[in-house]
Amino acid sequence: MISIRRLFVLISILYSAVMAAGFVAVHLGWLYPEKVQNVLERQQSEQDSIHRQLDDTRREVLVRARDYSTRSDIVEYLETGNINAISAIFTAEQFKLLDLNGAVFLPAEEQGRIQSYHFQDGIVEANNPRLADWATRQQWLQCSRVSQHSASSGYTRFDNRPYITSSSQVVDASGQSLGQLILMRQVNDLMVQKVARSTDSSLQLIPLNSALRSLDAPLQQPLANIQACQSCPNGKPVFCLETTPRVSPPVFAEPEGVATVISFSLLPLLVSLMALGLLIEPIRKATRLLERHHEEGVIEPIKMESPVRILEFEQLGEAYNAVAAKVSEQRVYLEAMSNTDRLTNIPNRRAFDLAVKEAWNRVLRRPGHCIALVMVDIDYFKEYNDSFGHQAGDEVLTRVAQALQKCSQRADELVARYGGEEFALIIYVEDALELDRYRQRLREVIAELDIDHPTSPHSGKLTVSAGMSWINQSGSWLNEFSSDYWVELADVALYQTKLMGRNNSLLQVMHKDMKKENHNTFEDLQSMKAELKDQLEQSRRR
Known part of the structure; x- marks a missing residue:
């Protein structure tokens, strides 16, 4: 059995599949091939432009060779061998001005001396033996194109570097050949960048690779990066270039087209979902x-x-x-x-524990606050129970809880039953004077109860003992302590009060000048409380 939702989903999926298949068919058979052809033509035009610019650079060197071959001082040198005739021509300044890197005079007579100049890194080196050997073996002609007027131009490698070389015949007044003048321009990054700027292309030299296509060979397909070499007729590469075309290869499907197909594919699904929704x-x-x-x-x-x-x-x-x-x-x-004491109807120990942690965190966040924790214990409550019974004892606990609540002035203060005949209070007092008034108020509200307690040594009335732990001016120094330490300190003060005779209160102050290492640790407080308990028990037995 199929649900209506599932049926609508299956129909929508089928519709989407038909739309996608039609989109792929149209792109594969018509749109994509047209995009490929368009990009291929534009990339080929860019490659042709680069090739033409390189060819223009080669012809520029050839023109310089022709012009210099007719100079009288060069003719004089080849006729007489007077080196002074050309000493002022091929200097570092001239090489730099002409954007050349080498010049070779190759005499027509075999006995003639080859004169060469090589310009590299701002220094002109005369009569480089490697350059002379290179010229003698006519390596510069291996990739040259012979042109009219006894001149040639092409590409070659010398000292493992690519060069444009152009030669022109030098003749005397009678038209007799005196030799060849060869000019060289290195194909380096500087020259390649000039070509790149002229053609508005991204172009760089790359290592030789005989497997790459020739620069003048047509492209077969659009490429993201085009690598090609200027090669000799024998196929040996002279230098290789990498071009990043201005037009990238087309993607099979443009995002806009895909988005349109998806939109139309999802339309029936959206309609069905809206209806079923x-x-x-x-x-x-x-x-x-x-x-x-x-x-x-x-x-x-x-x-x-x-x-x-x-x-x-x-x-x-x-x-x-x-x-x-x-x-x-x-x-x-x-x-x-769960947070209320069933007998006294005030917060119980669980509520107190949560309130202590909340109050502690609050004073940590708010420097300069003062807050006190008070532990209150009914004096000789066991004896009262033994004398009047547990029902009377429960009534006393309830009345004491109601009296302690009168000591609470603020909504965020707390009076809780800590356990047995012991109560705990969290109060906010700003100074010692206010704290002293609170201690006096505590004695007054208990005295106002006027509960007879014949077995109590204190005037035959019910009394309480209290231990107080007062945080004076909270701050970051409290990070050295904990809320448990605060409670334990008040508890120790309570036991000290009871050991001193009861019906009183004892204050312990926590202040910013305290250093944890100079005061009792939490473990020390626990040990002190245990000792105080033992002493109280012994005094009770006596």
Whole structure:
């Protein structure tokens, strides 16, 4: 059995597949080949432009060779061998001005002396023997193109570097050949960058690779990076270049086209989902919400959201929310019960522990605050129970709790039953004078109860003992202590008060000048409390 949702999804998927197949067919058979041809033509035009610019550079060197071969001082040198005739021509300044890197005079007579100049790194080297040998063996002619007027030009390598070489015949007045003048220009990064600027291309030299295509060979397909070499007729490369074309190879499908196909493909699916969403989606949302509530262990009201108000959905939501509200009330009640002492109806030990940590964190965040923790114990309460019974003792606990609540002035202060006949208070006092008034107030509210306690050695009335731990001017120094230390310090003060005779209070002050290493550690306080308990027990037995 198939659901309506699944049926609509299958139809939408089929429609999307047909759309995608049609898109691929159109691109594969028509649009993409046209894009490829267009990009190929533009990349080929860019390559032709680079090749023409290199050829123009080669012809420029050839023109210089022709012009210099007719100079009278060069003719004089080849006729007479007078080196002074050309000493002022091929200097470092001239080489730099002419953008040349070498010049060779090759006499027509075999006995003639070859004169050469090599310009490299700003230095002119005369009569380089390697250059002379290179010229003698006519290596410069291996990749040259012979042109009219007894001149040639081409590319060659010398000292493992690529050069443009151009030669021109030098003749005397009668037209007799005196020899050859060879000019050289190195194909280096500087020259390549000039070509790149002239053609508005991204161009760089790369290592020789005989497997690469020739610069004048046509491209077969568009490329992201085009590598080609200027080669001799024998196929041996002289230098190789890498070009990043201005136009990249086309992608099979442009993002805009893909987005259009996806949009049309998803259209029926969106329509079906919108229609089905009016009925199915509100239920699915409610189900997911209930599952999440189950995982989190909570029950909260839900809202049956739907663009169209459906009676059954609203009735279902109202019924569930009524149950959730009832459960929420019971949870709040149980939460309050778990934090409230059933006898005295004030916060219990659990609530006190949470309040202590919260108060401690608050004073850590707020420097300069003063806060006190007070531990209160009913004096000789066991004897009172033994004399009047537990019901009377429970009534005393309730009345003492109500009296202690009168000492609390602020909403964020706390009076809690700590355990047995012991109570704990968290109060905010700004100075010692206010703290002293609080201690006096504590004695007064207990005295106002006027509860007879014949077995108590203190005037036959019910009294209490208190231990106080006062934080004076909170700050970062409290990071050396803990909330447990604060409670333990007040507890030790309480036992010291009881050991001193009860019906009194003892104050312990925590202040910013305290250094943890100079005061009792938490473990020391625990040991002190244990010793005080033993002493109290011994005094009770006596």
